Amino acid sequence: MEEKKTVRKAGHSIVRDYLVLVMIAALVAITAIVEPKFMSGANLVNIMRQFGPLIMVSLGMTFVIMGGFIDLSVAGTINLVAVVTISLIQPLGQAPALLIGLAIGAVCGILNSVLILSSGALTQAEALFITFGMSTVYSAIALLYSHGSTMHFWDIARSKSLFEAIGGGNLGFLSVSFVIFLTCLAALWVFQAKTAEGRAICLTGGNKTAARLAGIVVSRSIVVIYTICGFMAGVGAIVLFSRITTAAPVIGAGYETNAILSVVVGGTTLKGGKGSVLRTVMGVLLVILMSNCLDLLGVSSYMQYAVKGAILVFAIWLDNRKQA
Amino acid sequence: MKKSGIGATLYKIMTKQKAFIAILVMLAGMLFSRTNFYTAYNLLDMLNSTSILLILAFGVTFTVISGGCDLSIGGIMVVSGILAIKLLDVMPMWLAILVAVLFGAVVGIINGFLVVQQRTEPFIITLGIGLLLTGVAQQLTDAHPIPAKNPDFMMIGNGDFHGIPNLVLIMLVCFGICYFLMRYTQFGRNLYAIGGDYDVAMYSGIDVIRTKWLGFVISGVAAAVAGVLLSSKLNTGSPVYGETTALVVNCGVVVGGTSFAGGIGGIPQSALGLLVFGLLDNVMNMLNITSYYQVLLKGAVIVAIIWLDCYGNKRRREFV
Numbered sequence: 164m165e166e167k168k169t170v171r172k173a174g175h176s177i178v179r180d181y182l183v184l185v186m187i188a189a190l191v192a193i194t195a196i197v198e199p200k201f202m203s204g205a206n207l208v209n210i211m212r213q214f215g216p217l218i219m220v221s222l223g224m225t226f227v228i229m230g231g232f233i234d235l236s237v238a239g240t241i242n243l244v245a246v247v248t249i250s251l252i253q254p255l256g257q258a259p260a261l262l263i264g265l266a267i268g269a270v271c272g273i274l275n276s277v278l279i280l281s282s283g284a285l286t287q288a289e290a291l292f293i294t295f296g297m298s299t300v301y302s303a304i305a306l307l308y309s310h311g312s313t314m315h316f317w318d319i320a321r322s323k324s325l326f327e328a329i330g331g332g333n334l335g336f337l338s339v340s341f342v343i344f345l346t347c348l349a350a351l352w353v354f355q356a357k358t359a360e361g362r363a364i365c366l367t368g369g370n371k372t373a374a375r376l377a378g379i380v381v382s383r384s385i386v387v388i389y390t391i392c393g394f395m396a397g398v399g400a401i402v403l404f405s406r407i408t409t410a411a412p413v414i415g416a417g418y419e420t421n422a423i424l425s426v427v428v429g430g431t432t433l434k435g436g437k438g439s440v441l442r443t444v445m446g447v448l449l450v451i452l453m454s455n456c457l458d459l460l461g462v463s464s465y466m467q468y469a470v471k472g473a474i475l476v477f478a479i480w481l482d483n484r485k486q487a
Numbered sequence: 488m489k490k491s492g493i494g495a496t497l498y499k500i501m502t503k504q505k506a507f508i509a510i511l512v513m514l515a516g517m518l519f520s521r522t523n524f525y526t527a528y529n530l531l532d533m534l535n536s537t538s539i540l541l542i543l544a545f546g547v548t549f550t551v552i553s554g555g556c557d558l559s560i561g562g563i564m565v566v567s568g569i570l571a572i573k574l575l576d577v578m579p580m581w582l583a584i585l586v587a588v589l590f591g592a593v594v595g596i597i598n599g600f601l602v603v604q605q606r607t608e609p610f611i612i613t614l615g616i617g618l619l620l621t622g623v624a625q626q627l628t629d630a631h632p633i634p635a636k637n638p639d640f641m642m643i644g645n646g647d648f649h650g651i652p653n654l655v656l657i658m659l660v661c662f663g664i665c666y667f668l669m670r671y672t673q674f675g676r677n678l679y680a681i682g683g684d685y686d687v688a689m690y691s692g693i694d695v696i697r698t699k700w701l702g703f704v705i706s707g708v709a710a711a712v713a714g715v716l717l718s719s720k721l722n723t724g725s726p727v728y729g730e731t732t733a734l735v736v737n738c739g740v741v742v743g744g745t746s747f748a749g750g751i752g753g754i755p756q757s758a759l760g761l762l763v764f765g766l767l768d769n770v771m772n773m774l775n776i777t778s779y780y781q782v783l784l785k786g787a788v789i790v791a792i793i794w795l796d797c798y799g800n801k802r803r804r805e806f807v
Contacts, residue, residue, distance in 0.1 A: 472619025
């Protein structure tokens with residue numbers, strides 16, 4: 164009797180843990196049958212290109228959620244990094260512009276963590292509202308900086324080959340943005356799984372008091388997770404405006420919810436302490452495949468919002484059941 | 488452990504009565520500006536334009552007091568508003584409004600089920616429900632504003648009664664109902680107990696699940712009422728107003744002194760908190776501050792006040 168129960172429990176947990184993979188497989192199978200265009204080369208390249216900005220932001224968000232916090236400010240960070248970087252290409256050249264853009268992303272993250280640490284916010288809800296306020300602040304700075312106008316690549320007289328490569332170039336059969344993604348993924352995975360600091364983040368998310376008693380500097384973990392998140396939002400912003408060749412101060416809207424959605428759907432728990440950047444990749448893959456399938460099946464983009472919301476609610480509910 | 492002296496008193500005032508202080512500072516500052524701020528017309532107009540946010544805040548307070556929060560109110564507001572306008576074509580006005588409000592109650596029941604019964608994190612699950620409802624609103628309207636054709640419906644939000652705008656009157660009625668529920672009923676007192684300590688409340692024999700659940704239903708209903716009023720005021724149903732409304736209203740409630748930790752606060756506090764935002768908007772418009780700076784200032788105010796709230800919680804934890 165006992166054994167049967169354990170076997171059934173194990174079966175349940177496998178289905179729960181790998182639900183994302185099952186859903187991806189089911190989605191691909193159904194769409195491939197209903198709409199043969201799905202498996203065409205052009206569509207697959209299209210999917211690879213879409214992997215750009217969202218995955219970068221989601222990878223950074225994974226660390227924040229794993230550490231037991233949340234970051235709504237990525238939308239504002241993306242806005243700010245995009246408009247500042249594109250405006251600096253003309254006066255400074257492209258490499259300095261790129262570096263300054265990434266630095267701004269990291270600074271935004273550090274600023275968030277300083278506010279959270281100094282206020283002593285411990286819960287996700289407190290962090291959520293602080294970062295929401297900061298998102299408004301960053302967006303406002305982006306609006307003030309750009310005077311609300313959209314910058315285009317064709318306004319820039321100087322060479323912008325680097326950004327054009329990021330946006331549409333190829334290295335072999337892979338797009339440049341995909342290579343950037345693989346590099347970031349490798350670096351972050353090594354950081355998360357193979358370094359003491361990475362494991363410290365996991366412990367911090369699991370139980371802050373226990374982490375502190377075990378000798379982990381919790382405040383350092385918090386600074387690290389927000390810095391990574393801000394930096395990755397900066398990377399995402401650069402990939403995003405390079406691809407669409409324009410930067411408006413509202414370019415990042417919606418990225419915060421989509422990133423949280425991808426992370427949670429991937430299986431990183433919102434309670435913190437468990438998760439992986441690899442899971443997030445699966446989550447993003449599911450979200451992108453889903454939009455692609457729904458597009459091919461002719462579902463309106465408005466309805467896709469609703470479907471995303473429903474999946475987010477379902478994923479959180481399931482995550483919660485897993486904990487119980 | 489009790490500190491005394493001016494520092495401690497100042498600290499107490501800053502954390503407990505920050506909304507009141509902010510309002511006083513703004514009112515005092517406007518004495519020195521040469522604008523039409525101190526006119527009955529302007530002040531009434533300010534109240535009128537804050538009324539809808541206030542009604543949202545009254546509902547949300549029920550969830551925040553019990554230790555939760557509700558970020559789906561933006562979504563509920565737009566969908567209810569659109570529903571009311573769409574239904575006006577096929578049924579009498581009172582029935583359309585009733586259906587729209589019932590919709591809010593249904594979403595509240597779903598929120599309550601997920602948060603209270605299934606014990607999920609309230610802020611993230613309601614954020615998801617809000618996202619879902621925003622999608623539904625866009626689908627219903629094809630992402631365009633839809634006009635209302637019934638002039639009677641428009642009069643609800645734009646008419647006035649002996650010079651006092653209807654919206655302000657409806658807001659005051661909502662205030663009265665919510666204040667009564669919170670202050671003078673067993674349900675209200677139980678909500679405070681649950682927010683103070685969930686387990687203690689449960690062991691004291693309070694039906695915690697049903698009480699907290701009802702809080703979410705009230706929040707949904709209030710959001711739906713606000714949605715109908717917004718549609719009536721603008722005479723259109725539009726999906727764009729829900730985006731940040733929910734976060735701003737929840738922040739406003741905290742600004743007033745109702746803490747996310749639960750168990751502290753009340754309806755009058757929430758009213759003060761939202762008035763800070765209403766007044767800030769009005770003052771910034773009066774002083775001709777450009778809209779980008781307005782966004783910046785609002786964001787900074789939100790961060791500052793939430794920061795103070797968290798800091799107050801931290802101090803309280805350390806004292807205990």
